Amino acid sequence: MSSEWIEKGDMLRMLEGYDARDLEIALRAADANRRAREGELYFLHHLFGEQFDWEAIEAAGEVEITLPINLLVMNPGQMVHGGVLALLCDNAMGIASHARAMRDGVTVELTVRYHKPARGSKLRAVGRVISSGSHVNSTQCEVYDDAGQLVTSATGTFYHKKLR
Structure with a gap:
């Protein structure tokens, strides 16, 4: 075949x-x-998702995800690809938002800011809900490298309603 x-x-x-x-x-x-x-x-x-290691702190609407850095997530400049960082932020914020809403949702807005090249052996993303309503949650995320330096930050809006 x-x-x-x-x-x-x-x-x-x-x-x-x-x-x-x-x-x-x-x-x-x-x-x-x-x-x-x-x-x-x-x-x-x-x-990518199965490489993430996360621990949801559901009551606080917060989640921490770690991502090992390997060749799969690198760009030609030998740093983590920006799209992977956006995916990491979207996942951290989405899981935090889901934990708060207790139902599935979708990303309706995502803004990512890249502060410095992401290098090292792993990244740590912390996503949290900063405002929640009956159907919409506002979130933020920070991604840190091995040295604890901020490499990426993001904000996102998630819509939670019974999806078809």
Whole structure:
């Protein structure tokens, strides 16, 4: 069986030249794609979300997520890609908002500010609800590097209502 993009034999020949780190990333992406096709959430959740380690402090509407820094999240400048930082903030704020609302929701606004390059071995994101209403929560997030330096901050608005 062949893919619409690349033949299986060609793919196997390409994989022979990969080192262990390349293979891990390729297999993680392939598995994330397979699981998303099977209806288990969505591709980015499987690709990145399972690397997150989070502890929700539900009563306070706050969550802390750590993300290990590896080649999967780096850009060509050897720092964490800005889109990954935005995803990290969106997840931290979304989980905090969900914990406060106690029902699913969606991001309706996201503003991300990049303060310095994100490098090191892991990042720590702290998301919290700063204002909540019957359907809308306002949130903020700070992302810190290994040295405790602020690398990214964000604000977000989440809408919570029974989704179809």
